[in-house]
Amino acid sequence: MKIEKNQVDKLNLELTVTVEAADYAPIKKKKLNERKRTAEFKGFRKGNVPMSLIEKVYGEQVLVDAVNDLVGGELYKFINESGIYTLGEPLNSEKQPEIEWVDGNDFVFIFDLATPEKVSFEVGKDDTVPHYSINITQEAKNEMKKNLSEYYAKRNEGKSEEEQVPVPTDEELDKEVAERLEFEYKQEADARLTRDIRNYFVEKAAIELPEDYLKRWLFQMNKGKYTMDQIEKEFPSFLEDFRWQLVRDFLMEKYGLQVTREDIEKAAEGYVAYQYAMYGIGNVPEEMIKDAASRILSEGKQNGMLQEQVENNKVMDALKEAITIKPKKIALSKFKELK
Numbered sequence: 496m497k498i499e500k501n502q503v504d505k506l507n508l509e510l511t512v513t514v515e516a517a518d519y520a521p522i523k524k525k526k527l528n529e530r531k532r533t534a535e536f537k538g539f540r541k542g543n544v545p546m547s548l549i550e551k552v553y554g555e556q557v558l559v560d561a562v563n564d565l566v567g568g569e570l571y572k573f574i575n576e577s578g579i580y581t582l583g584e585p586l587n588s589e590k591q592p593e594i595e596w597v598d599g600n601d602f603v604f605i606f607d608l609a610t611p612e613k614v615s616f617e618v619g620k621d622d623t624v625p626h627y628s629i630n631i632t633q634e635a636k637n638e639m640k641k642n643l644s645e646y647y648a649k650r651n652e653g654k655s656e657e658e659q660v661p662v663p664t665d666e667e668l669d670k671e672v673a674e675r676l677e678f679e680y681k682q683e684a685d686a687r688l689t690r691d692i693r694n695y696f697v698e699k700a701a702i703e704l705p706e707d708y709l710k711r712w713l714f715q716m717n718k719g720k721y722t723m724d725q726i727e728k729e730f731p732s733f734l735e736d737f738r739w740q741l742v743r744d745f746l747m748e749k750y751g752l753q754v755t756r757e758d759i760e761k762a763a764e765g766y767v768a769y770q771y772a773m774y775g776i777g778n779v780p781e782e783m784i785k786d787a788a789s790r791i792l793s794e795g796k797q798n799g800m801l802q803e804q805v806e807n808n809k810v811m812d813a814l815k816e817a818i819t820i821k822p823k824k825i826a827l828s829k830f831k832e833l834k
Contacts, residue, residue: 496514496518497512499513501509502610504612505610505612505703506703506704506705507609507610507693507705508607508609508610509600509606509608510585510605511604512569512603513602514562514601514604515601515642516602518592519561519562523557527554528558530549531546531549531640532548534552534553536548553596555596558596558598562602566604567808568632569801580610580612580613581609582611582704583709583712585606585607585608586607586708586711587604587606588606588607589607591604591605592605593615608713609709609712610705610736611704611705612702614625614744614745616700616745617647618746618749619817619818620817620818622817623819624695624819624820624821625691625820625823626684626688626820626821626822626823627688627824628825629680629682629683629824629828630825630827631676632827635676635827637670639671639676643663643672644668646708656764684825684830687830688740691813693742696746696814697722697742700738700741702741702742703778704737708732709730709733710723710727711732713726713730743806748812752813759798760788763789763792763797763801765798766801767784767788768784771784785786
């Protein structure tokens with residue numbers, strides 16, 4: 496068996512695998528013998544079916560299986576032993592010649608591989624990302640105060656004096672407005688910081704990707720789920736996420752970060768609590784949350800999402816310690832204009 500390399504360009508590699516009859520003959524023979532031991536044909540006892548009949552009935556399928564087993568094993572062995580860094584899976588080349596499955600033939604297979612450079616960069620205090628602090632204006636306070644006042648007033652509409660809910664004093668309302676705005680703006684600013692750190696390091700990594708290969712890979716991995724037109728439409732967002740995934744994987748290794756079972760369990764509990772909150776249900780007993788989280792994990796639901804969430808959080812925590820985060824005040828209108 497022979498494997499030839501052809502580096503099409505710096506991002507794409509072509510491997511041509513030639514399989515000769517002498518390579519697959521022993522594997523085919525073994526598989527035919529296995530079939531013979533278990534085959535049941537009318538007029539023959541189990542295990543006594545003539546090999547000529549086994550060959551006639553199963554020969555072509557066994558040939559296909561033997562060759563594919565051999566090619567798969569040797570291909571990955573060659574990739575590993577050659578130290579080839581590749582993304583995704585080897586894809587059947589569009590240049591693949593038609594295969595005529597005849598015993599004794601030599602077979603040629605051509606595979607395309609993605610071979611970008613490994614992600615590698617330094618992280619230090621020279622890396623600076625702004626952390627915005629949104630100015631709370633009197634206009635924003637007045638608007639929220641007006642909305643809250645209307646909300647509290649409507650709560651008592653149509654209620655008897657005994658059913659009336661206390662309305663906050665003007666001082667209490669001002670305090671609630673300040674706390675709500677501070678919390679909302681902080682959430683928006685923190686989410687922006689996470690996004691900016693992610694974008695900063697994706698840009699710093701400057702990852703070149705073989706886009707044509709990745710489109711074909713997505714199509715084959717999701718066969719039947721998406722058309723090529725759908726993949727083309729969603730491809731820019733996929734590339735953004737894929738680049739971040741590569742950066743995240745590099746940083747997980749760089750900082751020696753690990754995701755434990757406890758991490759996943761805590762993330763599942765947080766997910767359950769969030770779902771309850773979305774339906775306006777608060778103060779859920781801890782035991783209920785743990786039980787629901789346990790069911791999610793045992794059924795495999797959301798496991799991939801939770802793993803990714805934990806990895807993102809661990810990487811972000813490590814980066815925030817390693818880089819310079821520069822506080823920057825900004826007006827809400829300017830904050831909303833940020834790209």
